[in-house]
Amino acid sequence: MTVDAVVIGSGPGGSAAADVLTRAGWSVVIFEKGRNHLLDPGDPTRPAADYSNDEIKFMHRHFLGPDPFLEPRTFRTGPEEGERSHVGEVNSIPSTVGGGGTHADGKVPRFREDDFRLLSTLGPQPEAAGADWPIAYEDLEPYYAEAERAVGVAGEAGANPYAAWRSGPYPMPPGPPMYGATLSAAAAEKLGLHPYPAPTAANSVPYDGRPACNNCGYCSFFGCPIHAKGDPVALLTRVMATGRAELRPETFVSRIRTSGGRATGVDFIGPDGVERSMGARHVVVAGGAVETPRLLLLSGIEHPLVGRHLMVHFQTIAVGMMAQRLHSQRGRAVTHVHDDAIVGDEASRRAAREAGLPWMRGGMVEHGGASLPIVEAKIYPWGEAHQALMADSPLRERLWAFIMQGEDLPYPDNRVDLDPAVRDVRGFPVARVTYRGRRHELAASAHHGERLQAVLREMGAGWTAVTTSPGTRHVGGGTTPVPESRHVIGTTRMGTDPATSVVDSWGRVHGLENVVVADSSVFVTASGYGPTLTLVALAARAAAGLAGTTLPVVGPVNGSG
Amino acid sequence: MPVWLTDQEYRVLESVCARLVPAIGARPGAREVGAADYIDRLLGAFLFDPPLIWAGGPTSGRAGGEAAFGRFHRLTRLDELAWRTRIEGSRGIPEREFNGPVAGLQQRYREGLAELGPGFCDLPPEEQDAALRGLPELVDLVYGHVCEGMYGAPEYGGNRDGAGWAGIGFAGDVQPRGWTDAEVSGP
Numbered sequence: 001m002t003v004d005a006v007v008i009g010s011g012p013g014g015s016a017a018a019d020v021l022t023r024a025g026w027s028v029v030i031f032e033k034g035r036n037h038l039l040d041p042g043d044p045t046r047p048a049a050d051y052s053n054d055e056i057k058f059m060h061r062h063f064l065g066p067d068p069f070l071e072p073r074t075f076r077t078g079p080e081e082g083e084r085s086h087v088g089e090v091n092s093i094p095s096t097v098g099g100g101g102t103h104a105d106g107k108v109p110r111f112r113e114d115d116f117r118l119l120s121t122l123g124p125q126p127e128a129a130g131a132d133w134p135i136a137y138e139d140l141e142p143y144y145a146e147a148e149r150a151v152g153v154a155g156e157a158g159a160n161p162y163a164a165w166r167s168g169p170y171p172m173p174p175g176p177p178m179y180g181a182t183l184s185a186a187a188a189e190k191l192g193l194h195p196y197p198a199p200t201a202a203n204s205v206p207y208d209g210r211p212a213c214n215n216c217g218y219c220s221f222f223g224c225p226i227h228a229k230g231d232p233v234a235l236l237t238r239v240m241a242t243g244r245a246e247l248r249p250e251t252f253v254s255r256i257r258t259s260g261g262r263a264t265g266v267d268f269i270g271p272d273g274v275e276r277s278m279g280a281r282h283v284v285v286a287g288g289a290v291e292t293p294r295l296l297l298l299s300g301i302e303h304p305l306v307g308r309h310l311m312v313h314f315q316t317i318a319v320g321m322m323a324q325r326l327h328s329q330r331g332r333a334v335t336h337v338h339d340d341a342i343v344g345d346e347a348s349r350r351a352a353r354e355a356g357l358p359w360m361r362g363g364m365v366e367h368g369g370a371s372l373p374i375v376e377a378k379i380y381p382w383g384e385a386h387q388a389l390m391a392d393s394p395l396r397e398r399l400w401a402f403i404m405q406g407e408d409l410p411y412p413d414n415r416v417d418l419d420p421a422v423r424d425v426r427g428f429p430v431a432r433v434t435y436r437g438r439r440h441e442l443a444a445s446a447h448h449g450e451r452l453q454a455v456l457r458e459m460g461a462g463w464t465a466v467t468t469s470p471g472t473r474h475v476g477g478g479t480t481p482v483p484e485s486r487h488v489i490g491t492t493r494m495g496t497d498p499a500t501s502v503v504d505s506w507g508r509v510h511g512l513e514n515v516v517v518a519d520s521s522v523f524v525t526a527s528g529y530g531p532t533l534t535l536v537a538l539a540a541r542a543a544a545g546l547a548g549t550t551l552p553v554v555g556p557v558n559g560s561g
Numbered sequence: 562m563p564v565w566l567t568d569q570e571y572r573v574l575e576s577v578c579a580r581l582v583p584a585i586g587a588r589p590g591a592r593e594v595g596a597a598d599y600i601d602r603l604l605g606a607f608l609f610d611p612p613l614i615w616a617g618g619p620t621s622g623r624a625g626g627e628a629a630f631g632r633f634h635r636l637t638r639l640d641e642l643a644w645r646t647r648i649e650g651s652r653g654i655p656e657r658e659f660n661g662p663v664a665g666l667q668q669r670y671r672e673g674l675a676e677l678g679p680g681f682c683d684l685p686p687e688e689q690d691a692a693l694r695g696l697p698e699l700v701d702l703v704y705g706h707v708c709e710g711m712y713g714a715p716e717y718g719g720n721r722d723g724a725g726w727a728g729i730g731f732a733g734d735v736q737p738r739g740w741t742d743a744e745v746s747g748p
Contacts, residue, residue: 035637052618052630053734056713063615067643072660087660176742214739225619225736250637271637324748329732330740373731377708382581382700383690387588390729423659425639 002279003027005546006266007286008253008295011099013519014286015235016147016536017543021284022242024547029246029278030239031268034065034095036249037223038102038233044240044247047233051102051223055372058222064103065095070425073290075482077436077470078413083420086482090433091312093288093486097249098223100288100486101151101231101532105219105333106201108153108231108533109364110144112164112342113137115527122359127438128409129309133524134496134505137164142551143537143544148199150238151536152207152230155199162194162339165556174335175204175213180326180400181336181367187459188338188367195338195367199533201231202332208234217329217370231532252426256283256299256515263515269426282514282546286539289488289521293416294431296492301512303502307417309410310433311489311526313363314441315469316404318452320461325397329370336367341404341448342528348447355443362448363405363528371396400459402452405487407528408441416491435483437470487531492521507542516542563598565605565667570674571597574703576682577674580689581700581707588728591707599710599719600703604667606648611635614644616716623723624738630716666702673699 004026007014018028037050057063065071066089073090076082093100114121116133124130145167155170157163174197177185185195202213202224213228227233239245248270255267257277265279285292293307341348341362352360376396380389408414419432437445449466456464470483495501498510503522509515518539520531527534544550563571574597584590591597606613615634620626636644642656650665651657676699677692684692693700710719712726714734720726726733 035640049619049629050617050634052616052620053736054616054618054630054714056709056717057615060709060713061615062643067640069643069646069663070639176745179746179748182746214737215742215745216735216739218734218736250639273638327744331745373712373726373729374708377712378705382693382704382707384583384585386582387585387590387728391588393729425642425659427659 002265002281003029005282005284006031006278006280007284008266009099009286009288009291009519010097010236010247011093011286011288011519012101012232012235012532012536013539014099014284015101015232015239016539017284017286017516017518018239018245019150019235020540020543020549021547022239022244024549025244026547027244028239029248031251031253031266032097032247032249033252034097034249036097036247037064038096038098039236039240039247045237047227047237051225053216053218053222053225055374059372059375064223066092068092071095071430072422072424073430074419074422074432076432076434077481078434084422084432087422090482091290091486091488093488097247098232098236102223103221104231104486104532106229106231107198107334107337107366107530108148108151108201109199109337109529110164111137111527111529111534112162115525118525125358125409125440127411128440129412130409131493131495131500131524134494138555139553140534140537140541141167142553143541144533146540146551147533147536151201151232151234152203152210153199153201154204156197159196160194160339162343167554170199172204172207175200175202175332176215176335178328178331178335178368180328183459184367184400184402184455185336188455191455191458193338193340193455195336198334198337198366200332200335201229203228203230210234213332215331217331217333219333220370253295254298254426254428256285256295256301258299258301258512261511263512282516284516284518284543286518288519289491290416290431290433292517292519292521293491294418297418298428301509303510305493305500305502307491308412308415309490309493310414310416310435311408311410311523312435312483312485313487313526313528314406314408314437314445315485316406316445316449316452316466317469318402318449318456318464318466320400320453320456320459320464321394322398322400322459322461325393326400327397328368329372329396333370334366334368338365341365342407351443351447355439357440357443360440360444360447361407361528362444363407364530365452366403366405369401369403400456400461402455404448404452405528405530406441406444406448407526408437410490410493410525411438435470436481437472442472487526489520489523489526489531492517493524494522495524506545507538516546518542563601564608566601566670569679570671571601573674573677573679573681574600576689577677577693577703578707580686580693581704582711589724591711594711594719594725595721596707596710596719599713599717600670600706602718603706604648604670607645609633612641612644613717614640616714620736621714621716621734623733624735626737630714669699669702673702
């Protein structure tokens, strides 16, 4: 059996690529190593009913995978720690049909024009392998617009003064603001910042046959029980409805077969544990920026840059204790963000100079986040105080948080490779992540952490504190250096020169032109924005390049901010 | 009646639960909401078919909709391998030891509760607390599960009748009702 394309990974990237290819008439087989809890097994053009408001299943029992026993990863901050310092969960995006889209709370911002040309705009940084992207924002804009329509994005054009230009409005208006966010947004505005409704792939009105979000609050880390989150169920049901796609869950692709500069197919292990092969005219790799380089390395595709330049967003978490209850479990987890730390100002430029840096970039700041009682309870001590703490609920009901998705720069030594000893359940070497923040990330975090605490004080917080993920080991005793971010980026970077990049501007692996990477591995820089919408747009563009169905590129449209 | 623990182990575990999260006034503690049943059903998850690992969806019936949480998910071969290894330990079985031996929850509970001994139940509270402080690894293990048994969905065996949620004023699962826009945006 030889299909037009094998797609490896059913997350937002693989789904977007399969959508374009099936609409172009291609036959596609989608391999997904995790289980299917997203689509109705009897009718895969409809969503399943497996998701629920169940904290145990989603937060404490690995329902969406990966199970860290079956598929561990390993971590170290650098070779001086030896082969690894941690085995278990590392940057674990769900391993399930729908991938990372299933568990996210659906914030889907676009990047800005500058994000694609950081090196030429701002210049180099010490240690970092800075580079411009081989494409510009305007090359991607039609695919951004299409992605927003496909997954259904609620937002308000013009609300963010720093936004890139848009060819049209958001498909839906924003949903209701969360109570705490109304307070933090007002405080941020008072201090000269520019909060705006987060562009969110959760329906604010019925859209594309799916209902409006009913604010249940089980959003981050949960699948949506009513499928009001469009990413990626909207794409996958559309793919399956073409009749040209086959979805194979619980099936691990162990190798891309190559011959004479082309891929010929894949080896895979299905639910029965038996290894088989399938021929393919094209191979689309969309495993995410940890599993994608792992598969390329398992396949013997050993470009020296495969796995390098891993970025995860250096997260700064500023928290403040409020007197009143904020009921953060009602709503979409995060309804407001601001971009001021990305754009920078005189104060941040001064902080960069004082840190000895040519420039400094923060990231999108998320206002708030949902919290649930089991997570809260485990933080409190046992004994007589437990019940009083849970009832008063400082951590779940009164703590307000800003999380800055700090742009981390591409460093060659922050990387994914194959662990020399630890294996997955099928016997294959697991991915090892080597990562630490450098001077740029630490300085930007320190500067913006202070400023975010000032916003919390303006909001009325009695006390404030700041922490980071990955933790920096010199702060306190209990922080862990393993990054908790699920934003993984940059491990097969795109470019025109095969000596300095792994894939070309259409996602094709240099020297293997029928292998396309369709996930955030191809990003050249991380930006300070969540990667999902950009990776969906890039995956759709890469697939359109394969199928010859590219969209026309138009220039900036004035006044559509 | 415990499903996996012996009656004696169950009584010791209940006494541990009562010290980890004591009842305060009218607010029930871990013993009152059945956290020991949650733990017992985790340890004995594979005595049920399907095993009591992942409750069903999309709704529990508590906020409308169908009472579907009680229909636990079937496990795949690999799911079962992971959860049997986690609960039963690797026991020298090669397919469970691809990264080395794993001590199971059953063994850790059985040994820990034996270390406390049946006399634990009859000690005064201060002496119970002192005994627990002497076994920090056991307490870490049990306390995590006690929190799940206090505030997790009742279908897993704890949080009896939602009493854990009611005690802290938490609504629990809310689909398909959700929250109104006013409940989201207002104080």
